[in-house]
Amino acid sequence: MALYAKLAVRNVFRNRRRTLITLAAMGFGAAAIIVFGGFVHSIYFGVRESTIRSQVGHIQIYRKGYSEKGNLAPYDYLIADYPALREALQRLPHVRTVTARLGFSGLVSTGDTTTAFVGAGVVPEGEMNLSALAVIVDGNELASRDPRGVTLGVGLARAFGVKPGDDLTLLTTTKAGAINALAVKVRGVWESGEKAYDDRFLRVGLPEAQRVLDLESGEVQSIVLLLDATDNTAAVRARIEQLIRERGLDLEIRTWDDLALRYHQVRELFGRIFAVLTLIVSVMVVFGITNTMTMAIFERTREIGTVMALGTRRRGVVAMFVLEGFVLGVLGALAGLALGVVLAKAISAIGIQLPPPPGSTRGFTVQIFVVPAVLAQAAQLSIIAATLASLYPAWRAARVNVVEALRHV
Amino acid sequence: MDDRVAVEHVSKTYRLGNVGVTALDDVSFSVATGEFVAIAGPSGSGKTTLLNLIGCLDTPTSGEIRIDGEAVSALSAGARADLRARKLGFVFQTFNLIPVLTAWENVEYPLLIHPREGRDRRARVAAALEQVGLRDRARHRPPELSGGQQQRVAIARALVGEPALVLADEPTANLDSATGRDIVELMRSLNRERRVTFVFSTHDPRIMSVADRLLEISDGRLR
Numbered sequence: 001m002a003l004y005a006k007l008a009v010r011n012v013f014r015n016r017r018r019t020l021i022t023l024a025a026m027g028f029g030a031a032a033i034i035v036f037g038g039f040v041h042s043i044y045f046g047v048r049e050s051t052i053r054s055q056v057g058h059i060q061i062y063r064k065g066y067s068e069k070g071n072l073a074p075y076d077y078l079i080a081d082y083p084a085l086r087e088a089l090q091r092l093p094h095v096r097t098v099t100a101r102l103g104f105s106g107l108v109s110t111g112d113t114t115t116a117f118v119g120a121g122v123v124p125e126g127e128m129n130l131s132a133l134a135v136i137v138d139g140n141e142l143a144s145r146d147p148r149g150v151t152l153g154v155g156l157a158r159a160f161g162v163k164p165g166d167d168l169t170l171l172t173t174t175k176a177g178a179i180n181a182l183a184v185k186v187r188g189v190w191e192s193g194e195k196a197y198d199d200r201f202l203r204v205g206l207p208e209a210q211r212v213l214d215l216e217s218g219e220v221q222s223i224v225l226l227l228d229a230t231d232n233t234a235a236v237r238a239r240i241e242q243l244i245r246e247r248g249l250d251l252e253i254r255t256w257d258d259l260a261l262r263y264h265q266v267r268e269l270f271g272r273i274f275a276v277l278t279l280i281v282s283v284m285v286v287f288g289i290t291n292t293m294t295m296a297i298f299e300r301t302r303e304i305g306t307v308m309a310l311g312t313r314r315r316g317v318v319a320m321f322v323l324e325g326f327v328l329g330v331l332g333a334l335a336g337l338a339l340g341v342v343l344a345k346a347i348s349a350i351g352i353q354l355p356p357p358p359g360s361t362r363g364f365t366v367q368i369f370v371v372p373a374v375l376a377q378a379a380q381l382s383i384i385a386a387t388l389a390s391l392y393p394a395w396r397a398a399r400v401n402v403v404e405a406l407r408h409v
Numbered sequence: 410m411d412d413r414v415a416v417e418h419v420s421k422t423y424r425l426g427n428v429g430v431t432a433l434d435d436v437s438f439s440v441a442t443g444e445f446v447a448i449a450g451p452s453g454s455g456k457t458t459l460l461n462l463i464g465c466l467d468t469p470t471s472g473e474i475r476i477d478g479e480a481v482s483a484l485s486a487g488a489r490a491d492l493r494a495r496k497l498g499f500v501f502q503t504f505n506l507i508p509v510l511t512a513w514e515n516v517e518y519p520l521l522i523h524p525r526e527g528r529d530r531r532a533r534v535a536a537a538l539e540q541v542g543l544r545d546r547a548r549h550r551p552p553e554l555s556g557g558q559q560q561r562v563a564i565a566r567a568l569v570g571e572p573a574l575v576l577a578d579e580p581t582a583n584l585d586s587a588t589g590r591d592i593v594e595l596m597r598s599l600n601r602e603r604r605v606t607f608v609f610s611t612h613d614p615r616i617m618s619v620a621d622r623l624l625e626i627s628d629g630r631l632r
Contacts (some may be wrong), residue, residue, distance in 0.1 A: 002521075003521040007510070014509055155571075183612075193573075303505070303508075306505040306506070306507070308490065310494065311490050311495070311497075312494075312522050313490045314489050314490075316488070402466045403466050403467050406501070
């Protein structure tokens, strides 16, 4: 085998120009995978973090049963004693922010126009960190000292033509089912970048929401936790589960992974695009290597005849050429890794602007992550595709008639 | 039995389209250990076919060939490859060294494909190169060697496995006459000093005259 490996390495460098062209093709293919894979991972990361930090937080806690049946009867599944829980949760490691929400919906009216809204009663101070990506574009954030304030999504504000300082009326049903109204004043307009959210959502202070829904002051629907880093989610979840068990609480936990639907949709979509790209590159590598090996074998027909005359068995000839394909694959992988990493860094450094993706209102700057798993995948693909692609030419080489091969000029 | 090679009623017919071409027609002879045998004849007379059959590179249409008493026509391709590695050395008209390997590595090649020869491999390669007078060229690759030197490396490669028989198909045809004579003298001295059995083809009369025995072939028949 050492002999065949030596021959493979030396034969790879025999026709340098052809080898360089083949390696360039393989290198570009692998680099394409690395760059696109890195881009996709930066999108995953962006969507994940923006969903976590603008909406769902890392962990949400509800009364048990809320996730299943809360949609139909939201006020039957309320957490009763938020302040006590908050204190316990805030003492856990990695927890940065603990805040509570109370979702409700109804109609919002200026007096002239009326439309449906989805609202959340929030703790203004707690929500500051959770709205990192819902930027105030006009007016101010909610504040506890301004209990009648409301902030609107930019689409909703635009549809109404309202601006900070304008009055609105919110109509909703109380826990018991009675109609109730709340007079509010627009305090600010925010933009999250997600159109569906910006067109429908508004926020009011938690006490106001509790009042209009006729709830006790400790009653909330969900507790939202923001951690120092997304990677700590599982650890914190385990601690909370322990807490729930110890205190015998009637609560359930959801993490961002359960709640960030869009994140999973994006992963699904880009995952498939990435798979198609991988397939295209594989086909490219296979054809490139097949072509190179076929030419090499044709040129070396007499050598094949010679080594067979000297007693090399057919499988030795196969090994010789498959190893050569493998060596090409390894070199192509190295070329691809170098090129891919350089391109990824360069593109990130240049900072190319892209238009808003579907369902979003904000453009973004292209970032390419250098992801070890993607590098490994690109390298693996080069090596495996090149090795497999050389199998058939190698098999054909081993089938030559020795006498004819020796006569080959 | 002292015969290295026994050729018994061997015929070889090729198909060219629908026509059968007889390359060899009922050829029989034998070669004893230590013989230096030349096969002579014009182009197309069947010299190369005969050498290919003895060399187990091809199989006869009928008849049998024995190498050291072992019948070869029924062997599988793999078994014939092993037989070639064990018992035969080849010297080609066009030298046929592997261009990416050095002279040393070319000579070493037959020992590497059959690991039974692993022991004292280096000493044997060195000795083979010494015998052909190219010990100082061991690190050179074929393109850096003259034709005569390449053919010497090829002879060292053929000898290194201590074969029962060395087959040489027109070993001097691609060399100038002086170099060709040197090569034949080298083969002859190896034959005399080390009792290496040689069967070679040629159409050069001066080389034929060196042979112990001359087999003349024309139109596929021995004369």
